Amino acid sequence: MRTSHAGAATVPPDHVTHRPDPGRQTPGRATGASQGPADEASPGGPHGAPAPASQGARTRSQHQRRKRIVQAAAALASRGGVEAMQMRTVAERAGVALGTLYRYFPSKMDLVVAVVSEEIDLLETSIERRPPSAATPAGRAVDVLMRATRGLMREPELADALIRSLIMAEVDTPFGDRMAGLLLRVSGEGLTLGSATEEQVALAGSLGSVWVHELLEMLRGRRTYEQIQRRIEIAADRLLAGFGA
């Protein structure tokens, strides 16, 4: 059962799959949610960081371990998709016990999310290094989205896996908001999720969801890169009209 445990331990509970959990009811043992007295509300760095517990000693090797895990996962996923990224295999490649892997990532989805996070980090870095130069807000947004699209296209297996998981994930880490923020940032001058109007945030979010959808269609083989570009342009032109400073 996926009844998420209350994040308790001195470990890096990197999970994100929480959900209201509307009375699941897997027969069999009904382990009451409980276990560790130790508490701590994961400070939550940028992406779900390991969040060292109280002290901070073992943290070092734990960071390494987490890194090895995500790395192994990404490697496996990049060829063969999520299916090839089997928990046993990941654990093996990362040199940790299956149980440990599950301690770091309560579910496969959490692991996938971690990998996706890294990808998004990469995109943001790329954007910083070479900001979109188009004249219009829509143009800049399209630039960013297509850049991301190209990046994902390079490893279709991984992309497919990640995008799907991303959508499926009962993620607490709003990737949607992250993309919306990114789009807002490149669209208007000093726009941010904070300073933008509710309408602007909604519109940026909408563009983001259109992009994800198109991406999905492409991965299904129903869209070519060009078609996506065209569609994103069409949507962006309307959704982001009048966003310029």
Place this chain on the structure above:
Amino acid sequence: MRTSHAGAATVPPDHVTHRPDPGRQTPGRATGASQGPADEASPGGPHGAPAPASQGARTRSQHQRRKRIVQAAAALASRGGVEAMQMRTVAERAGVALGTLYRYFPSKMDLVVAVVSEEIDLLETSIERRPPSAATPAGRAVDVLMRATRGLMREPELADALIRSLIMAEVDTPFGDRMAGLLLRVSGEGLTLGSATEEQVALAGSLGSVWVHELLEMLRGRRTYEQIQRRIEIAADRLLAGFGA
């Protein structure tokens, strides 16, 4: 392994999950895709109908059987979501053997898709019976989408399950196009997927993906009905501007 069989048999291969299948490689036995000499390219009615083989005799009881299965599946899903809709259980409730269930629906996803199809049929029927009356194209589209939203909200478990599966499904049955067509129909006078311009189709599709995304957010508990409505209105106003006859 999900290496889809070439649709061969005198049965109702209701599947839809096909995918390029980029070299899967489950170890163990590597059963060569083969088995039935009988062939037949499922005529494919509206939604993936049972598609009787050559004759047409046994079809009757098969229709019943298929109906019982989908019904059982929907019932289970409506309380407990996809997780509660276990293949074994569905087969049991429908009074068929697990093997038979798999003959009708090659994978769980196919079953889910069948259930979703019924839901969409319901929506289309509802629209016909009581067409949206708003004055603007956007208004009518919003009307339709929010009506669908309310319908899905009634059975959150089922909705969640279905929407997710729908997105995930490597469906050959483009639900997206179906929604887009529906939206086009209520937006412009004689608009249809055929008569609309490429841009219009793209825009209707975009609105559809925004809706799905918002729905997903709602199911994740990050949106209220009102928020969705507002966001859909915002997006529709821009995306469907100038759609009137």
Place this chain on the structure above:
DNA sequence: GCGCAAACTAGAACAGATTCTAATCCGTGT
């Protein structure tokens, strides 16, 4: 009435995710 092929059935078998167990490690406080 007989024989065949496809559809069905019951149930075993497999695979991969997730959970559980018992024993060992390791860093910290004493």
Place this chain on the structure above:
DNA sequence: ACACGGATTAGAATCTGTTCTAGTTTGCGC
């Protein structure tokens, strides 16, 4: 140096989707 608790580990055990097997049933043409 010693005890303690959380972190790890190897591996068994569960759970559920999917596949496979062997035997039975059913509709049809002869």
